[in-house]
Amino acid sequence: xxxxxxxxxxxxxxxxxxxxxxxxxxxxxxxxxxxxxxxxxxxxxxxxxxxxxxxxxxxxxxxxxxxxxxxxxxxxxxxxxxxxxxxxxxxxxxxxxxxxxxxxxxxxxxxxxxxxxxxxxxxxxxxxxxxxxxxxxxxxxxxxxxxxxxxxxxxxxxxxxxxxxxxxxxxxxxxxxxxxxxxxxxxxxxxxxxxxxxxxxxxxxxxxxxxxxxxxxxxxxxxxxxxxxxxxxxxxxxxxxxxxxxxxxxxxxxxxxxxxxxxxxxxxxxxxxxxxxxxxxxxxxxxxxxxxxxxxxxxxxxxxxxxxxxxxxxxxxxxxxxxxxxxxxxxxxxxxxxxxxxxxxxxxxxxxxxxxxxxx
Amino acid sequence: xxxxxxxxxxxxxxxxxxxxxxxxxxxxxxxxxxxxxxxxxxxxxxxxxxxxxxxxxxxxxxxxxxxx
Numbered sequence: 001x002x003x004x005x006x007x008x009x010x011x012x013x014x015x016x017x018x019x020x021x022x023x024x025x026x027x028x029x030x031x032x033x034x035x036x037x038x039x040x041x042x043x044x045x046x047x048x049x050x051x052x053x054x055x056x057x058x059x060x061x062x063x064x065x066x067x068x069x070x071x072x073x074x075x076x077x078x079x080x081x082x083x084x085x086x087x088x089x090x091x092x093x094x095x096x097x098x099x100x101x102x103x104x105x106x107x108x109x110x111x112x113x114x115x116x117x118x119x120x121x122x123x124x125x126x127x128x129x130x131x132x133x134x135x136x137x138x139x140x141x142x143x144x145x146x147x148x149x150x151x152x153x154x155x156x157x158x159x160x161x162x163x164x165x166x167x168x169x170x171x172x173x174x175x176x177x178x179x180x181x182x183x184x185x186x187x188x189x190x191x192x193x194x195x196x197x198x199x200x201x202x203x204x205x206x207x208x209x210x211x212x213x214x215x216x217x218x219x220x221x222x223x224x225x226x227x228x229x230x231x232x233x234x235x236x237x238x239x240x241x242x243x244x245x246x247x248x249x250x251x252x253x254x255x256x257x258x259x260x261x262x263x264x265x266x267x268x269x270x271x272x273x274x275x276x277x278x279x280x281x282x283x284x285x286x287x288x289x290x291x292x293x294x295x296x297x298x299x300x301x302x303x304x305x306x307x308x309x310x311x312x313x314x315x316x317x318x319x320x321x322x323x324x325x326x327x328x329x330x331x332x333x334x335x336x337x338x339x340x341x342x343x344x345x346x347x348x349x350x351x352x353x354x355x356x357x358x359x360x
Numbered sequence: 361x362x363x364x365x366x367x368x369x370x371x372x373x374x375x376x377x378x379x380x381x382x383x384x385x386x387x388x389x390x391x392x393x394x395x396x397x398x399x400x401x402x403x404x405x406x407x408x409x410x411x412x413x414x415x416x417x418x419x420x421x422x423x424x425x426x427x428x
Contacts, residue, residue, distance in 0.1 A: 018370035025377035036387045044392040253398045273391035297402035341407040357411040
């Protein structure tokens, strides 16, 4: 009824007055952010030494997937990793020996997300099945992992990303249904949902543990949002990309994050300044960026692109420090190992590559 | 009832914007200086940046045992 429709309105509020207020608030936000924009990050970084040549090269190629590798995640033990593929297969590898330690075939295709549990005793994965399932990893190689599968998350569209939180007990998911959600692994209960994106959410990343209970998400609405995990509140929002954001990743200090987009740029946002502080782009880089990750010190940003390359950006100076070739199709995921020694890249060429710098 | 749902939606947007407009911000110069300091402080412990010493390399070639 018309009566109910007017509930919650303060005297005189109409759609028109709310619209005017939202426009003036947006303007105010822009002005506030501009006021504090007294210098560019790369100008501040002019005084520091240019990076020397990097000696990072591919040293291992992990072959075994029969189709596009869509996602991978390192185990905290710094040598194992889990990867997932378009053909529904999830494989746990020892990146050191190239040994395949576990394999499970999911009943769905396009397993877009996979994550290793902090304990190293389980993996989570999901995709076109709209779910995220957890598999405990057994020491018994002959055990059928599928039998132990536990369905945890249920979305109404594909699962694009998943991560365990600080323990094996909770997972955070992002979905094509436009939401992110926090789940209790044991009961499958939805603990918190995060609404605010207006299109598919393609990626999420948890803030480094020292900085508290927040995470960042990015998606097809070109926005990157920062969320409070406990309250479900959207704390900050950034909109400067010109196309889908495919990946978001926190800077190691937790004070900033980077994003990769179909607009062929990667961008760097500082949370305390509440704005974009760098754009990583080149005229010669015209293909979409699908994935990003930082080196341990945050100085290097590894970005995988649809032109099969990985550009290594100097985060402070904004220039390209190196370019890694080798994949024969799109790079879908790059991840630096937990101790910062190696970079793993996953690709639509069905392989994963592990790269590291020369030893001195 | 498009009337009521658009009012509810608009109220949500305004509430969100009020929240975002209210947060404390620092100057980019300050934020940039802190980001830079973090990088420089941790540079020597960044193996992809500096390379690794032989003894620490977990992927170094190991002696291989063959079982005959």
